[in-house]
Amino acid sequence: MTSSLRDKAIACKDAAAAIAGLDTKAKRNLLSAMANALAADEDLVLEANAKDMEAARANGTSDAMLDRLRLDASRVAGIVAAIREVAILPDPVGITTRRETRPNGIVVERVRIPLGVIAMIYEARPNVTADAAALCLMAGNAVILRGGSDAMHSNIAIATALRRALKIIGIPEAALTLIDDPSRETMVELLQLTDVVDLAIPRGGEGLIRFVAEHARVPVIKHYKGVCHLYVDRDADPELALALLIDGKTSRPGVCNALETLLVHRDMASSFLPRAIARLRELNVEVRGDEATRATVAGVSPASDDDYAAEFLDLIIAVRVVGSLDEAIAHIRRYGSDHTEVIATRDLAGAETFIRAIRSAVVMVNASSRFSDGGELGLGTEIGISTTRLHAYGPMGAESLTVERFVVRGDGQVRHPRSD
C-alpha cells in the first residue's frame, strides 16, 4: 500500500529528531535496552526463523542461502553481543573536527551531525536487521529496514523486540521502522522518497545493488564486488609474500576482502611461483594462469580475461606474471574493483608509487587484504564497504553515518558594515 509506506517513512523522519537529540549516554542506554529485549525474545525469534527456514526449504533454497538465513541460540547471542559492542563505540555525533577564528573574529567550527534517515536494503541475513539498526541509532540516525522476503518472519521478530526497547526508553518506535512488504514496487517507492530518506545503503548480491542504483533517486552508497589483488614485487620477501597470499586467498574465500588475483614480478616468477602454487594446491585452491605462469609451473589451466575480472568468492585464483610495477598497476586499473589491493615489497619508494597510482579504497603494503574490514582498521564495526568515491570510501563505521556541518559564533559581525 503506497500511502502506508510514505506514512511510515514520514513517521520515521519525525522520530529522527528524537534520536539526533540523544546524548551519548542515552544512546548507550538505548542500545543496551535493545540488546536485553532481543535476548529476552530469543524463543520468539527462533520460532519465527523456523518458519522462514521451512518456507525457504520448501522453495528449494540453496544450502549456502539456508545457512545465511538460519538462526540458533548461539547466533542470536552473537547478534545481542554485537549490539552491546556498538553501544561502547565512540560517539561521532557532536565531535568538533576543526575550529578556526577568522580575521573578523567569527569562530568557525566543523561539527558532526547525524545524516537523518538511513534506508538499509538487504537480503537474507536476519542479523543485518539488528546490526544496522544498532549502528544507525548509535550514530544518531533513524533507520528504515527493508530486508528480503526469505527472512521476513525473523526480521519482524527481531524488529519487534528492538522497538520495544525504544518504547521503554521513551523514543518513538518509528525511529526503527521495518518494511514488512517485500515487493519490488515498495522498494522502488522507498528509494524515491527524496524528502525523507537521506541515504540508502544496499547490502547483498550484485543484482540487488544494481537494482537499487538504477531506481534510487535518494543518495546511495554502493558496495560492489571486491576483486582484490596481491602484487609480489621484484624484491619482495618471499616468506612474507607467501603468508599474505595464503591468508588472503584461503582464510575465508567467500568474503569481499579475499584475494582473487596474484600478480608476480617477472624476476620473482621462477623462484616464487612454484612454491606458491604448490602451497595453494595443498590447500585445494585451483590456479588459473597466463602463459608465463603456465611455462613456469606445470598443470596450471589458462586464465581468461573474465577470470581476471572475476570475484570468485571460492578457492580459485588467477595468476599473472608482469614485467614491472607499472604493468602491475595497469593490470589493477583495468581489472580492479576499487576495493583493496596489496603490494609485497622491500622497495619503499616502489610502495609509495603503488599507493599513489592505485585509487582503490584500501591499499596495503606488506599486510593481508583480509584486514580490509571496519573492525580490523579500527572503526569498531562496519555497516558496509563503500566502493563509491564519495562521502565514504572503504569500510564505513559509525562516523560514516554522520556529516560535518558549520557552526559559527560571533558577537555581531556583519559582512557589509554600514556607517549610516
Place this chain on the structure above:
Amino acid sequence: MTSSLRDKAIACKDAAAAIAGLDTKAKRNLLSAMANALAADEDLVLEANAKDMEAARANGTSDAMLDRLRLDASRVAGIVAAIREVAILPDPVGITTRRETRPNGIVVERVRIPLGVIAMIYEARPNVTADAAALCLMAGNAVILRGGSDAMHSNIAIATALRRALKIIGIPEAALTLIDDPSRETMVELLQLTDVVDLAIPRGGEGLIRFVAEHARVPVIKHYKGVCHLYVDRDADPELALALLIDGKTSRPGVCNALETLLVHRDMASSFLPRAIARLRELNVEVRGDEATRATVAGVSPASDDDYAAEFLDLIIAVRVVGSLDEAIAHIRRYGSDHTEVIATRDLAGAETFIRAIRSAVVMVNASSRFSDGGELGLGTEIGISTTRLHAYGPMGAESLTVERFVVRGDGQVRHPRSD
C-alpha cells in the same frame, strides 16, 4: 552524437590519472599557466561573448540574465585573478588526516585522494567554466563542463585558452573537457555515465537542479534554494540583532545566503519590530507579517504560508512573532531549506539548544547569514553550497572534491596466522 560524448568522457577519465598524479607545485604551475593563457586570449573571449550577447538579446533574454552572461575586460581580469587565487590554496590531496597503529602492528592511515571525474552542469555564467575547472584541477580531478547554450561561444573560448595551458604543461587536454552540445539528451547521457563520472554538481536555478536530480544515475550533490532565517531571541541585543537583519536582508538580496524570514520572540516584538521594520522600509524592503506583527506595526501586508517557504531573492521579508525558542525551531524545521539559520541571543544555553535542534548546513550565533560562503568560512573559495546531508554539507571548497581512503603499512601481518 552519442558515441562522441562517451568517447570524450572516457578520454577525460584516462586524463584524470595524470591530474591525480601531479604534486602541489605542478598543479600551481598548471593553474598559473591557465590564468596566463586566459589573459592572453582576452580579445577572443570578448569576441565570443559578444556573439552570445547578440543572440541572447535577439532571443529577448531578461536584463538580469544578460548581466550574468556579459563579460568585459574587467570581468575577464576577475576570472583570471580567481584562477590565481585557487592556485595558492592549500592542496587537500595527499593529506593524512588520521594515523593509528593497531594492536597487531599495522599502521592505518586515512589519506585524501581526488574523486576522479567531476561533471559540472551550469547555466549562463561563463565564469563558472574557469572557476570550476581551476578548483577541480587543483583538487586533482579531471572535469567535464556542461554549460548552458546561451554562453556556448564564451565557454568554448575560455575552455580553449585553458586547454592550451594543459597542453603546454604536458597534461592531456581531455582533463578539461567542455561539452559543446547543449541538448538535454546529451546532458542526460552524461548524467548516466556511471562508469566514468564520479560526481555531478549542478549549479543554477531550481529547474536545472531538479532535472539533474531526476535523471542522474551518477552521484549528485545538490544545491537547492536558501530560505535563511534570523531568530531574534527574548534577550537578544537589539542593536546587534538589527545589524544582522539589515546585513542579511539588504547587503545582497539576490544570493542564497540572504535572509528571507525574520522570527522574533514575543517579549521582544513590541520594542524590536517597530524599529526593525522602519529601518527595513527605509531600505525599500517590503515586509509581510503574521497577525502579531501586523498588530504591532501598522501597514504590514499579511504573510502567507508560501511566503514563509519562499526564497524571495529580492527586497522582501517575511516576519513572524513566536512564543518561544522551541516555536522558532519548529518554524525553521517546517519551512527551512537546510541552508543557513541565525540566532541573535545573549542566552548561551539557548544558543546551544538552537544549534543542536537545527540541522541546517550552517548555524550562526550572533553573526550574519551572509558569512555562509566558502571564502568567509575559510575554505578559500567554493564550488557551491551543498544542502545534501552527505559527503559535504554547506559551502564546498577544494577539500570537498576529495575523499579519504585507507593506506595500511605492515611487515607481513596476516589475519589468521597458520602454524602448519
